Amino acid sequence: MATNPLAPDWLVLPDDANALADGLWPASAARADTGELFLGGCSASALAARFGTPLYVVDETDARTRAAELRAAFETEFARIGTSVRIYYAGKAFLSTEFARWMVAEGLNIDICTGGELAVALAAGTPAHRLGFHGNNKSLAEIDDACRLGVGTIVIDSPLEIARVAEAAGRHGVVQGVRLRVNSGVHAHTHEFLATSHEDQKFGVVLEDAPGLVARIRAEANLRFMGLHCHIGSQIFGADGFAESASRLLAVHAALLADGPVPELNLGGGFGIAYTSADRPTPVAELAARLAEIVAAECTERGIPVPVIAFEPGRYIAGPAGITLYEVGTTKAVDVSGNPRLYVSVDGGMSDNARFALYGADYTVRLAARSSAAEPVLVRLAGKHCESGDIVVDADYLPGDVAPGDLVAVAATGAYCWSLASNYNFVGRPAVVAVRDGRARMLVRGESIDDLLARDTGVSTSSTTGAGSTSVGVATGSTTGAGSTSATGLTTDQPKEPIR
Structure with a gap:
């Protein structure tokens, strides 16, 4: 049978359209x-x-195994060059309270970027000091909450945030750890990268501005500068983009050491996965070894100690699971x-x-x-x-x-x-x-039509609705079975199962 001309070039006519390609599916599939x-x-x-x-x-086993194997690979390789690593699971990939508990149990920290993600992580019992808080437009309330609750690090994304975080930290009598997000001028998109002199994007600051901004951070008594942070892209195959970015970051990192400690360097995440049989993601052990080699070589060349290195994988852990x-x-x-x-x-x-x-x-x-x-x-x-x-x-x-x-x-x-x-x-x-292990349990329940109508203030109700109250005649926390009928008279699309 010939390949259909409408198929993209990468799509190969399979010998067996039932086969589950290795690397695409959860390990237990x-x-x-x-x-x-x-x-x-x-x-x-x-x-x-x-x-x-x-x-x-x-x-669950696949997600936890991927987290544990990634952490072990990076810890092993960076121990060889005389330093340690901090792995933050990027919650934006997928976050629920139970998933956050898995990540913490496997030795990972959690990377968050909104007050909502902060609430989920804390509801999961994640210690606040194991959280990193990103975001290009963190609200004053979010910054205040992060400082008040003891979030480990806040990523400064713009010059305005220096004063905002300092004020919040001072208000709560804490010294807040911060990183400065910079743009290294490297954009990695899967297997290619492009160096540019300036960054036209909403995240971070131009690398050349980092020394002045770090000086401002260090001048604030309620801020503790932890290091630079950079994220070069997502769904990245190979280490070339990371190598170029690390080289540029460590040049600035070395210069910053002249005026004070720079204990960490966060190289971000973006490790790619396979979505089709044509994808060839870099094995995590190979990626860890290559990145450790890159960091060691750059630090040796500059005559500086190797800092603690942080990474923020998300897709790599949650995607294939x-x-x-x-x-x-x-x-x-x-x-x-x-x-x-x-x-x-x-x-x-x-x-x-x-x-x-x-x-x-x-x-x-x-x-x-x-x-x-x-x-x-x-x-x-x-x-x-x-x-x-x-x-x-x-x-x-x-x-x-x-x-x-x-x-x-x-x-x-x-x-x-x-x-x-x-x-x-x-x-x-x-x-x-x-x-x-042959058992299934709900992490997040699906939404019913009643859930959707419950927030519509134009829906007629017999009394003012509140948390846990009845909306359209049905309790908002109720569950329905397959093919059941909601109070609107409509058959619900999403069967519900109580959490067990």
């Missing part, structure tokens, strides 16, 4: 003899029946200049995975409740939203007998899917469940 997909020992069909679809599924389950609603064959494409529409879409609409991101899809010997066909997995750009998987091959009612799974959706989810077209955000 496997097919039973029946073709059923199992994750963490739980069958996809059972998960869908219990929790409904769309459904985010996170393999998660998948999304959908139910197929319709299929539609189209002909494009004599070439066939099958549109497979599912019960979710850009409201639960906005990455194709935002970035043109590619994903991989497979049948989840069965396997099939049918010839593979080129499919486009589309969502249910009223938007032509509502695509989840732009191009992949599925068995040609894919049909309404089938369950499908999309790989590597653990990062930046739930966290970017919306209520577009008044669709409730899906539940998130964790699987491990």
